[in-house]
Amino acid sequence: MKIAIIGGGVSGLVAGCLLAEAGCAVTIYERKNRVGKKLLATGNGRANVSNADLSSGHWHSESPLPFDPGTYFSAEARREFFDALGIDLVEEDRGKLYPSTLQARTVLNALRRRFFAADGEELVETCIDSIEQSKGGFLLASGENSFFADKVIVATGGMAMPQSGSDGKGYGLMKAFGHKKTRTFPGISALLCESPYLKHLNGTKVQGRITLYKNGEGIASEEGEILLAKDGISGPPVLDLARAVGEGKGDYAVSFPMLNHLDQLPDYRNILEGRSYLPVAAKDFLDGILSNKWVHVVLKECGLKGGEPMDQLSWEERDRLLKLLFSFTLPVTGVRGFDYAQVTCGGMALSGFSADLESLYAPGLYAAGEVLDVDGDCGGYNIHWALASAHRIARAIIKNDK
Numbered sequence: 363m364k365i366a367i368i369g370g371g372v373s374g375l376v377a378g379c380l381l382a383e384a385g386c387a388v389t390i391y392e393r394k395n396r397v398g399k400k401l402l403a404t405g406n407g408r409a410n411v412s413n414a415d416l417s418s419g420h421w422h423s424e425s426p427l428p429f430d431p432g433t434y435f436s437a438e439a440r441r442e443f444f445d446a447l448g449i450d451l452v453e454e455d456r457g458k459l460y461p462s463t464l465q466a467r468t469v470l471n472a473l474r475r476r477f478f479a480a481d482g483e484e485l486v487e488t489c490i491d492s493i494e495q496s497k498g499g500f501l502l503a504s505g506e507n508s509f510f511a512d513k514v515i516v517a518t519g520g521m522a523m524p525q526s527g528s529d530g531k532g533y534g535l536m537k538a539f540g541h542k543k544t545r546t547f548p549g550i551s552a553l554l555c556e557s558p559y560l561k562h563l564n565g566t567k568v569q570g571r572i573t574l575y576k577n578g579e580g581i582a583s584e585e586g587e588i589l590l591a592k593d594g595i596s597g598p599p600v601l602d603l604a605r606a607v608g609e610g611k612g613d614y615a616v617s618f619p620m621l622n623h624l625d626q627l628p629d630y631r632n633i634l635e636g637r638s639y640l641p642v643a644a645k646d647f648l649d650g651i652l653s654n655k656w657v658h659v660v661l662k663e664c665g666l667k668g669g670e671p672m673d674q675l676s677w678e679e680r681d682r683l684l685k686l687l688f689s690f691t692l693p694v695t696g697v698r699g700f701d702y703a704q705v706t707c708g709g710m711a712l713s714g715f716s717a718d719l720e721s722l723y724a725p726g727l728y729a730a731g732e733v734l735d736v737d738g739d740c741g742g743y744n745i746h747w748a749l750a751s752a753h754r755i756a757r758a759i760i761k762n763d764k
């Protein structure tokens with residue numbers, strides 16, 4: 363059986379390996395000059411391929427998922443798969459799993475080795491422009507060339523990091539068969555914020571719990587290192603909040619502490635709360651607990667000049683100071699776009715596919731990975747979805763072929 367896979371990303375390569383090993387004649391068509399460009403960029407070049415926690419709340423879609431990626435591609439299935447690739451996985455913070463070499467290249471090389479060992483074929487610099495049904499199979503067009511296949515897997519990715527080759531072109535291939543696309547927006551990305559202080563705070567970091575508010579109500583909260591830039595904020599706890607901002611309409615804001623270790627400094631806390639007194643200037647007092655860029659912000663926000671002795675602050679001034687130190691608020695104006703995002707929220711609507719991700723409009727046509735309306739949380743859940751969906755399709759094709 364001839365199988366055409368459009369897109370040489372993780373999902374295309376995984377489906378390719380499994381189907382070629384089962385004896386299918388598999389060709390991967392990749393528009394770029396090499397496969398796996400995005401995979402190499404994942405996890406800061408280390409490829410966070412999955413997560414120890416596979417509970418179902420980590421994947422999102424407008425419709426119910428056709429199968430639970432954590433149950434279907436369970437820890438055991440995952441171990442079997444990576445064992446066969448010769449890759450040991452190591453666990454880091456928040457259950458994130460990486461190849462033990464901590465190099466994405468290891469995963470890409472192992473997938474390609476396995477694919478070629480099973481006589482798989484790669485055709486790079488071949489952008490598939492259209493697919494049509496023909497003689498019990500499909501005809502793929504790329505410029506002047508056309509290719510026949512009995513079955514086709516569309517694994518063209520979403521729109522995040524378009525320079526890697528996935529720029530949304532794959533959606534059109536499926537729309538031609540009547541498939542619908544849900545609204546798409548960038549996920550796992552930095553938040554854009556408006557504040558006169560951001561230019562000054564650019565490059566600073568704080569550690570703590572960040573809360574996202576929609577119309578004044580707290581809707582999500584994450585903990586970790588928050589990085590401030592001149593136009594917004596990023597860092598691991600911020601990335602997962604992008605989905606909620608992109609998803610809805612409303613007034614969004616975030617708040618986080620400027621410092622998180624005041625409880626370890628009881629003397630400072632007592633002074634701030636007025637239980638003990640110190641005739642030190644406000645600026646010098648703040649200098650002892652905050653980095654100097656933040657001292658400027660606090661003084662300005664609290665309307666203090668800096669020379670005021672701490673023991674002469676009014677209760678209102680103390681209250682304002684305390685609130686600010688524990689909860690610095692920034693209005694959120696949006697999410698940084700697809701050029702910076704790690705995933706596309708939305709994609710081809712799941713209602714058009716069977717439980718094995720086969721098209722309900724064109725049997726023999728399948729879709730895997732990020733091209734579908736499924737996105738996962740930061741922490742390895744998107745590659746896990748790419749693996750699980752590709753595995754599911756390959757298993758279905760192999761089973762039906764027997």
Ligand SMILES: Cc1cc2nc3c(=O)[nH]c(=O)nc-3n(C[C@H](O)[C@H](O)[C@H](O)COP(=O)(O)OP(=O)(O)OC[C@H]3O[C@@H](n4cnc5c(N)ncnc54)[C@H](O)[C@@H]3O)c2cc1C
Pocket residue numbers: 368369370371372373374391392393394397398399400401403404405406409410411412488489490491517518519520522523526527528529531532703704705730731732733741742743744745746748
């Ligand atoms: C910077 C960055 C870091 C990330 N880090 C992680 C991480 O650590 N862990 C994690 O789980 N997820 C991570 N992700 C998300 C993850 O990489 C993707 O969800 C996953 O790679 C999607 O795989 P895919 O096979 O569906 O698509 P892709 O990997 O996007 O592959 C699609 C391929 O199809 C090709 N293509 C597109 N259209 C055509 C066409 N018409 N003809 C031929 N070829 C075509 C593209 O060139 C591309 O090579 C990250 C994403 C980015 C951008």
